[in-house]
Amino acid sequence: MERYDIRQLALLMNETGLTTLEVRDGSFSVRMERGGADAAPAQHSASAPAQAPAPSAEPAQPAAPEEGLHVVTAPMVGVYYASPGPEAKPYVAIGDRVKPGDVLCIIEAMKLMNEITAEGHGVVTEICAGNRQVVEYGHPLFYLRPIEPGTDEVSP
Numbered sequence: 001m002e003r004y005d006i007r008q009l010a011l012l013m014n015e016t017g018l019t020t021l022e023v024r025d026g027s028f029s030v031r032m033e034r035g036g037a038d039a040a041p042a043q044h045s046a047s048a049p050a051q052a053p054a055p056s057a058e059p060a061q062p063a064a065p066e067e068g069l070h071v072v073t074a075p076m077v078g079v080y081y082a083s084p085g086p087e088a089k090p091y092v093a094i095g096d097r098v099k100p101g102d103v104l105c106i107i108e109a110m111k112l113m114n115e116i117t118a119e120g121h122g123v124v125t126e127i128c129a130g131n132r133q134v135v136e137y138g139h140p141l142f143y144l145r146p147i148e149p150g151t152d153e154v155s156p
Helices: 003-016
Strands: 020-025 028-033 070-073 078-081 103-109 112-117 122-127 140-146
Touching: 003 020, 003 028, 103 140
Parallel strands: none
Antiparallel strands: 020 028, 070 140, 078 103, 103 112, 122 140
C-alpha cells in the first residue's frame, strides 16, 4: 500500500464522517482513528493556527420512494461516478429503461472501479447521488419502477 492510498483513505474517512477505519492487505494493515472534540490537533510549527474539528452533520437522505419502486443501493463505501469518464455521457438518466445487466453507475473503492448493474427491468425514476459524491454502504443510488420486459406495464 502506497502513501497515496493511505492519504485517500484518510480523505474518505473525513468525507464520510467515519471515526475508525481498518484495512488489511496481505501482511500490511493500517488502522486510522479520528478523535472527537477533545482530541488536540497536530501542530507542525508554533505559528500554525489550530484547525476546528470537521462538522459532524449527517448526510442528506433522499426522500422515501413511492410504493412499488425498487431501490438500488450502494453495495460499498466509495465514490459514485455517473459516467465512464469525465466527458462521457452518463450511463442512465431519469426516464431511461434498463434491463438486467445494464450498467447504472460506477463506485470507486480502493482504486477499483465497480460497475453497479440493474437486477431487473425498469424505468429510472430518481437518481439519488451526484457525480463524484462519496456514498456509504446502503445509500440509495437509484429508484426504478419495475416494468414487464418490452412494455410499460408495471410488474407485480
